[in-house]
Amino acid sequence: MGLPNAFEDLSSELEVDAFRRLFPLRYFERHLAESIRTDGRPLGKARETSIFLGAVASANGSALVKIGSTTMLTAIKMEVMTPSLESPDEGCLAIDFFMPPICSPIVRPGRPAEASPVVSKQLSDTISSSKMIDLKELSLVSGKAAWMAYLDIYCLDADGALFDAALLSAVAALSHLQIPAVAMNDDGKIVLVSDEDGRKQAQEPVNKEKRKLTLRSIPFSLTCILHKNYILADPTAEEESIVETHVTIVLDTSGQLISLYKPGGPVLAYTSAIQDCVALTRQRVKELKSFLDKENPDMEV
Amino acid sequence: MAGKGGATPATYSPSPTTDKQKPALFKEDWVRPDGRGFHQCRPAFFRTGAVNAASGSAYAEFGNTKVIVSVFGPRESKKAMMYSDIGRLNCNVSFTTFATPVRGQGSDHNEYSAMLHKALEGGIILESFPKTTVDVFALVLESSGSDLPVVISCASLALADAGIMMYDLVASVSVSSFSKNLVIDPVLEEENCQDGSLMITCMPSRYEITQLTVTGEWSSPKINEGMQLCLDACAKLAKIMRSCLKEAASDSKE
Numbered sequence: 064m065g066l067p068n069a070f071e072d073l074s075s076e077l078e079v080d081a082f083r084r085l086f087p088l089r090y091f092e093r094h095l096a097e098s099i100r101t102d103g104r105p106l107g108k109a110r111e112t113s114i115f116l117g118a119v120a121s122a123n124g125s126a127l128v129k130i131g132s133t134t135m136l137t138a139i140k141m142e143v144m145t146p147s148l149e150s151p152d153e154g155c156l157a158i159d160f161f162m163p164p165i166c167s168p169i170v171r172p173g174r175p176a177e178a179s180p181v182v183s184k185q186l187s188d189t190i191s192s193s194k195m196i197d198l199k200e201l202s203l204v205s206g207k208a209a210w211m212a213y214l215d216i217y218c219l220d221a222d223g224a225l226f227d228a229a230l231l232s233a234v235a236a237l238s239h240l241q242i243p244a245v246a247m248n249d250d251g252k253i254v255l256v257s258d259e260d261g262r263k264q265a266q267e268p269v270n271k272e273k274r275k276l277t278l279r280s281i282p283f284s285l286t287c288i289l290h291k292n293y294i295l296a297d298p299t300a301e302e303e304s305i306v307e308t309h310v311t312i313v314l315d316t317s318g319q320l321i322s323l324y325k326p327g328g329p330v331l332a333y334t335s336a337i338q339d340c341v342a343l344t345r346q347r348v349k350e351l352k353s354f355l356d357k358e359n360p361d362m363e364v
Numbered sequence: 365m366a367g368k369g370g371a372t373p374a375t376y377s378p379s380p381t382t383d384k385q386k387p388a389l390f391k392e393d394w395v396r397p398d399g400r401g402f403h404q405c406r407p408a409f410f411r412t413g414a415v416n417a418a419s420g421s422a423y424a425e426f427g428n429t430k431v432i433v434s435v436f437g438p439r440e441s442k443k444a445m446m447y448s449d450i451g452r453l454n455c456n457v458s459f460t461t462f463a464t465p466v467r468g469q470g471s472d473h474n475e476y477s478a479m480l481h482k483a484l485e486g487g488i489i490l491e492s493f494p495k496t497t498v499d500v501f502a503l504v505l506e507s508s509g510s511d512l513p514v515v516i517s518c519a520s521l522a523l524a525d526a527g528i529m530m531y532d533l534v535a536s537v538s539v540s541s542f543s544k545n546l547v548i549d550p551v552l553e554e555e556n557c558q559d560g561s562l563m564i565t566c567m568p569s570r571y572e573i574t575q576l577t578v579t580g581e582w583s584s585p586k587i588n589e590g591m592q593l594c595l596d597a598c599a600k601l602a603k604i605m606r607s608c609l610k611e612a613a614s615d616s617k618e
Contacts, residue, residue: 119506120428122462132416136505138462142375163458164501165434167417172456172501211375215461217503219432220415245378253378300417 087305095293102299107343109285109297112351114231114358116239123212124240128232131299134220135232139212139240143253146202146209154201154209158187160216160229167221167300179218182226185324186216186233189313193282193321196237200276203245208253210242223299224286226311231351234281238359241273280315283351284322285344287312289330296343310337312344316352377466397553398427405537405549405597410518410608412525420526424518427551428508433519435526438496451493455481455500457515463507465552476502476512479575483516483536483565486574489529498528509551513538516565516575521605525612532567533605534574535598539563539590541582546590548597562587564594568602 083090083101094101104110110131119125122138129135146153160183162176170176190196201210214236216229244256288298289308298306308328313321320341325332332340400406406427415421418434441452457476461468480502488498500523502515513536520534540550540558547554555561560580566573578587 119462121465121506125462134415136460138460140377140462140467142377142467144375159461161460163460163503164456164499165415165418165421165432165503168436168439171499172458213461213467217460217505219503220417222416243378252376255378 087301091290091302091305095290100295101301106293107296109347109350110299112231112354114235114354116235116358123243124236124238126232126235126239128228128235130224130228130231130297132220132222133224133228134218135216135228136219137214137216137229137232137236139214139236141240141242142211142213143203143208143245144211146206150198151206152202152209153198154203154211155198156190156196156201156212156214158190158214158216158233159183160186160218162218162221166218170221178225182229185226185311185322186229189230189282189284189322190233193280193313193315195234195278195280195282195315196276197279201242203253204247207251208247212240221300223301223303224297227284227286227297230282230284230313231355234278234283235355235358237276238278238281238355240276242276244273280317280319281352281355282313282315282321283344283348284311284313285340285347286310287340287343289328289332289336291330294336294339294343296347308332310340312340314341314344314348316348318345318348396547397551402545402547403593405601406551408601408604410521410605412521412608412612418522418526420522420524420528422518422522422525424514424521426510426514426549428506429511429514430505431502431511431515431518432505433500433502433515433522435498435500435519435522435528437498437526438493438528439499441495441497445497447495449494450490451488451495452497453481453485453488453490453500454497455484455502455519457502457504457512459504459507463504473511476515479512479577480516480519483575484519484523484534486572487520487530487532487534487567488523489531492529498523498526507552509553509555510538510549512536513549513563513565517601517605521608524609532569532572533602534565534567535601535605536563536565536575537594537597537601539593541580541586541590546586546593548593562590562594564591564598566595566598568595568599 113129115127117125118127119138123141124139126137160179162170162179164170164172203209214233216232245253246256248254285296287310288295288306290306308330310332311324315321409425411423414423414432415434418436420435423432455477457480500519504511516536539562540547540554541560560582563577565575
């Protein structure tokens with residue numbers, strides 16, 4: 064490679080890069096006119112997605128999910144609580160979403176990102192309204208002890224479509240969750256039963272063996288951005304910063320609509336646009352379900 | 365552990381039934397929990413470019429201790445900051461809620477941010493980015509002993525990945541002392557019952573130390589032995605870090 068040639072390559076690259084930073088909208092629209100995204104994807108296509116279960120060894124269930132460069136790490140820790148009087152035979156699921164300062168240049172320590180409580184709330188709402196898990200399955204001794212499942216999601220790299228990735232990692236971690244075998248001792252405290260000494264104990268086992276939760280239906284989501292007449296699935300952070308109209312659709316595995324979220328934005332979503340988004344989501348749900356099934360061959364839904 | 369005080373009936377994690385005595389770690393013929401030799405480090409794994417959103421980043425894994433460090437900048441300093449000829453370094457270390465065996469205990473280590481800052485400061489050519497700030501943020505994904513040394517080594521790799529000018533890579537290793545024995549790169553169980561601990565952060569190619577902390581009871585010959593152990597380990601660690609950087613550079617060329 065000759066030197067002058069290399070220099071020329073560099074200069075032309077710089078120009079495109081400068082154009083991209085100075086006129087993001089024009090750069091974006093020029094690509095759209097050619098029916099292609101700035102990262103080379105077709106409009107309706109989501110980024111490459113991967114799921115890895117069991118990423119956190121010390122947790123009862125965990126998953127690492129990547130959609131493009133957006134990365135989410137979820138771990139579930141099971142603790143014991145006294146159930147409330149209103150629902151003595153139900154456990155509890157607490158969902159938290161964190162955006163630590165490592166994930167994005169806009170998050171600084173001590174100043175939590177605006178998006179994180181929003182996504183947190185959206186996730187709890189989605190998972191509870193999808194009736195994915197039966198809280199009665201988390202009961203141990205009626206009125207005395209029940210499981211409190213802490214589901215914590217950490218965004219390790221924020222590059223758009225945070226809710227989609229967070230939801231996928233949450234359901235993946237729930238599908239990986241193993242409820243430990245426990246017994247109640249004389250003081251009414253719940254203790255772990257390990258395999259070798261389980262027999263000798265005179266304690267009454269309340270959860271005889273490790274088990275998995277039954278997942279009744281699994282919610283999956285797809286976020287689209289609307290710009291003029293274009294619908295773009297699974298936006299990157301760059302695209303999200305240019306276009307303000309987002310639509311997030313959550314469907315379960317049987318194709319039922321669980322939630323639809325369109326937080327304002329300058330573009331009105333006509334029925335036809337919403338229908339197109341739902342159609343894209345339907346395709347995506349199939350794809351995501353097959354990814355999750357591949358990781359979890361013994362899961363039945 | 366579970367029934368601490370009568371505060372609001374928070375939750376507790378079920379502990380194992382058998383109330384075994386804490387294994388006496390420092391008997392004559394004890395073996396380390398992971399079967400390593402006393403002077404043997406855990407296998408170290410480094411990878412740069414873990415976080416795309418950052419200017420530079422690195423992931424490090426030493427046994428079950430896993431950390432990610434992102435570097436942002438050099439970028440505009442906070443508005444309230446005074447003018448400065450040299451660049452500023454801003455460090456923060458945080459833990460995930462599931463990093464520790466008991467949920468949410470990682471936040472006890474507020475001093476780590478300041479120690480990371482002091483450890484790196486001497487290695488960075490601050491004059492190369494005047495008026496601006498470089499942010500170094502670390503997240504401990506899983507904590508399993510020797511967290512701070514791993515964070516420091518990983519941070520210097522992330523700085524190199526971000527193209528921040530440094531005098532040398534900064535590597536860090538700690539040893540724990542148990543009566544007569546010195547144990548390098550201790551795991552959590554060992555750290556919990558150590559008599560003393562010594563941590564060295566150094567720039568191996570310049571043979572300069574940026575940080576040295578000693579806690580607990582130490583005799584001078586033992587300090588010497590511990591320092592020599594750490595310095596040797598740092599030199600080896602820096603080699604691994606260097607080869608990780610070289611690998612990343614040759615990958616990006618292709």
